[in-house]
Amino acid sequence: MKRFLRLCFVAVAVSSCGSIATYNKAVTELHPIEDLHEDVDAVYKQLQRLHPRLYQFTSKETLDYKFDSLKTAINTPMTSRDFYKELAQVTKYVGQGHMSLSPPSKRFDRKERKANLKLKFDINNLKTEYLKGTLFISNAKGNDSLLKHVEILKVDGVSTNYLIHKFKKTIASDGYNTTFHKRVAGKRFFGYYNRDIGRFDSISLTLRNADSTFIKKYKRLPKVEKKKETDSTKLDSLKKLPSKKKLTKTEKKAKKAKFKKMRKDRQKYGYNYTTKTNNRLFKFIGKDSAVAYMKIRGFSRGKYKDFYKEVFKKIDSAGTKNLVIDLRDNFGGRLNEITNLYSYLTDKNFTLINKSEINRRLPRFKVAYSNTSALGTKIIYSLLSPGFLVNDILRTSKKDGQLYYKFKSAKETEPSPLNFKGDVYVLINGNSFSASSIISTQLKGSKRATIVGEETGGAYNGTVAGFYKNYELPNTKVRARIGLMHIDSKYKIEPDGFGVTPDIEIIPTYQDRLNGVDPELEWVLDDTEKKK
Secondary structure (H helix, E strand, C coil): CHHHHHHHHHHHHHHHHHHHHHHHHHHHCCECHHHHHHHHHHHHHHHHHHCCCCCCCCCHHHHHHHHHHHHHHCCCCECHHHHHHHHHHHHHHHCCCCCEEECCCCCCCHHHHHHHCCEECHHHHEEEEEECCEEEEEEECHHHHHHCCCEEEEECCEEHHHHHHHHHCCCCCCCCCCHHHHHHHHHCHHHHHHHHHCCCCEEEEEEECCCCEEEEEEECEECCCCCCCCHHHHHHHHHHCCCCCCCCHHHHHHHHHHHHHHHHHHHHHCEECCCCEECEEEEEECHHHCEEEEEECCECCCCHHHHHHHHHHHHHHHCCCEEEEECCCCCCECHHHHHHHHCCCCCCCECCCCCEEECCCCHHHHHHCCCCCCHHHHHHHHHHHHHHHHHHHHHEEEECCEEEECCHHHCCECCCCCCCCCEEEEEECCCCCCHHHHHHHHHHHCCCEEEEECCCCCECCCEEEEEEEEEECCCCCCEEEEEEEEECCCCCCCCCCCECCCCEECCCCHHHHHCCCCHHHHHHHHHHHHHC
16 A cells, blocks of 8 residues: 555655646647637637626727737737746736736746745845836835835846836726836836846845935855854853753743734734734824724734724724724725724724626536646545535525525624714825725715825725636637626726825925925824814
């Protein structure tokens, strides 16, 4: 039996090595024209089968023409990456920011992955932002902390404004919105650079601060390993260390309680172990700390119910009359979380979203059995399929020939007993997307809040998201992420295809960042003072 299992392991390993080599060849070689045409047809067919609002912003005739024109324009062999760039410029006309393409990357075998783990790339220390034609380092850590707010002029000799313009051609947004393009290109600049040229092991940045222009180079380097101590040095180290104090039973109990509290707090605030930041933040700000401020980086991570319950208890106890909800750079997340949050902002029963339009019954199975799903995922879904099947059947209905899926947020919800009755301000920008746009729509449509900032990247009239099918094209291995459900609030605007517009439009500048000024928040604090 052991011999049989060993042979199976060897067979899987050999097969894996072979599949990696085959895959890497497929994603780096030039693909014949007919294979490229086949992939164009394949992605369009998937969209036609699955996308519930395919022709909402671009008519069928126009979209047909664009896909046909792309096939006509492809008259020479291409690599997968070059094909991705051309295809993304067409699929963006679907007008759904959740529908995205990603180019394939080289795969590594076990030995290579192990070697890569021993390398560090300090370019990952840098966070970027793009404001009115200026790309700059918005945050930096480690040895690069002094680079905060330094302007990035060029990358490997190429103008950053040229690169931003290039990236925007492949970025899809909801409807006709444009604020998302520039915001997300700036926020995820190095990610888009990697998509454009592929994996890179070194990079040269031309930077400018107030005094000078200089070049900073980065490359992948081995991580500094701790020196291994010999037996004698270990003994010397132990001699120098003070003897470890044995904790009493009370001290052990206190230490355990402290650790338990820290873990509970991290769950409540949605602690991100990679960035070492909390997803949710709350504090009192302004003159005499009279304004409650809540920053939500994303509607994901952690036990949100505990957080909102704690926050609104504090607000109620303090008798605070003004609340700021900061949704800038919030790319979205869970519908259940924004439903829970809104229950603290209204004193009436509400239904956050309508039933969601879908093209196919059993959406979970479209997700699970996509050609990108791992074998283990498919096995688990197969084992749990009776439960998923019943759940999808109960949630799916048909009306006037259209299929609908009912999320929990499409049910009537009661307000929380701790609901806040004061003035609400919401801060938004072009990176306020998906779920953060949905709750912004609800707050603006119900006239519950004053919206401050920049038009959201997510559409006012809804978006196609929910569950996603990740489909890999047969020849080029380019991946398409296709939303399966149209999710919208009962509130609508005309014309269709734009985000939630602010009541007070304020767009920050690079100079604001240099001066440490937050113009949106400052306007809110001034307004609360005037109301006094």
